[in-house]
Amino acid sequence: MAKTDEVIRVPFLMKMEYRYALGAYASRFFQELKDHGRLFGIRCPECERVYIPPRPVCGICFVETGEWVPVSDEGVLVGATVVRLPFIDPMTGERRPVPYGMGIIRLDGASTAMYHFVDETDDAKLKVGRRVKARIRANRKGNMRDIECFELVD
Numbered sequence: 001m002a003k004t005d006e007v008i009r010v011p012f013l014m015k016m017e018y019r020y021a022l023g024a025y026a027s028r029f030f031q032e033l034k035d036h037g038r039l040f041g042i043r044c045p046e047c048e049r050v051y052i053p054p055r056p057v058c059g060i061c062f063v064e065t066g067e068w069v070p071v072s073d074e075g076v077l078v079g080a081t082v083v084r085l086p087f088i089d090p091m092t093g094e095r096r097p098v099p100y101g102m103g104i105i106r107l108d109g110a111s112t113a114m115y116h117f118v119d120e121t122d123d124a125k126l127k128v129g130r131r132v133k134a135r136i137r138a139n140r141k142g143n144m145r146d147i148e149c150f151e152l153v154d
């Protein structure tokens with residue numbers, strides 16, 4: 001048999017649906033969002049950082065967090081871009097229409113920032129420091145899509 005470097009590739013499409021346990025912290029976060037449309041973070045008892053989404057251990061102090069604190073549905077953009085390259089949205093399995101805005105948002109009362117969609121596609125308007133507010137869906141399911149997007153408010 002002749003040695004070959006040829007790699008044989010076989011096209012294969014696999015659809016996988018699965019569920020996984022969120023754990024106590026993410027479960028409570030999403031339950032509050034689903035039931036009340038509220039956002040909660042969790043505070044480190046040592047450095048007082050408020051993490052959102054919540055996490056069980058402070059990444060700076062390595063101590064258990066534990067105090068749940070409400071955070072605002074408003075905050076500030078600490079980073080943003082307009083996405084123009086289409087890709088498959090992992091939450092829906094569908095191609096998300098482009099362009100759309102993405103932001104890194106630090107909510108008032110939180111020490112950390114989160115990624116989410118921003119309802120703006122004008123590069124000139126998506127600037128660090130702009131104020132944004134969450135557009136929370138009326139029909140919530142207990143996931144990050146309960147926040148439809150953020151909108152500029154200043």
Ligand SMILES: [Zn+2]
Nearest residue numbers: 044047058061
């Ligand atoms: Zn800490």
